[in-house]
Amino acid sequence: MHELDERDRQRDVSRSRQRTPRLARYQLDVVGAHVADVVDSAGGWLFDRVMAGWDVRVAVADTGDLAALHILGVQPVALSAMFGGGHTPTALAVAGAICRTDDRLRDVxxxxVRSARTEVLAWGELWPPSGGRHGAEVRHELSAAARVFKAQAAFAAGLDAKVAPFEVFRSYGQSVRTDYPDLLPVG
Structure with missing residues (x-):
């Protein structure tokens, strides 16, 4: 009798788990010129966000060998997947140079930035989104693991594997509030 009660209880627990919706995860969408650009400019930060439980999607204008992105734990997607679809990521990061060449991305x-619901970051070339704002300079200090994985990704992307302890971005608008902020003001 005890055995049947225990099986019924386990079945009820299993059913309740199936009905419980998965907690929504933060999503970061990233657009870069090419894989080496993403790895060199933001690879450590992307790795740390993946390790913090974020879903990170990366699109590059010049596709090639995506092995370096896989090393960082991010999901490579087609550039067209970043536009439309009705979803709004929690954060969006781009190479400033891409904004000068892609009208769709510039509009998104x-x-x-205007909606203030999405954390927007850029690296490289300065890109003033609207109203000529130049954004606030922020930096991410790489974890020890991020430095190791970024070095491996850099090697896979054909870059020098020497990794700086931090990466610098321009922040436009709202930043994501978490228990462990990973982007700190420079200066």
Missing amino acids: LAAS
């Missing part, structure tokens, strides 16, 4: 970024 400007709308994200």
Whole structure:
């Protein structure tokens, strides 16, 4: 009799787990010029966000060998997947140079900055999204694991495997509030 009660209890627990919705995860969408650009400019930060439980999708304008992105634990996607679809990521990061060449991306970024619902970051070339704002400079200090994985990804992308202890970005608008902030003001 005890055995039947225990099996019934386990079945009830299993059913209740199936009905419990999975907690929504933060999503970071990233657009870079090419894999080496993403790895060199933001690879450590992307790795640390993946390790913190974020879903990180990366699209590059010049596709090639995506092994370096896999090393960082991010999900490579087609550039077209970043536009439309009705979803709004929690954060969006882009190579500033891409904004000068892709009108769709520039429009999405400007709308994200205006809405103030999405954390928007850029690296490299300065890109003033709307109203000529140049954004606040922020930096991410890489964890020890991020430095190791970024070095491996850099090697896979054909870059020098020497990794700086931090990465610098321009922040436009709202930043994501978490228990462990990973982007700190520079200066």
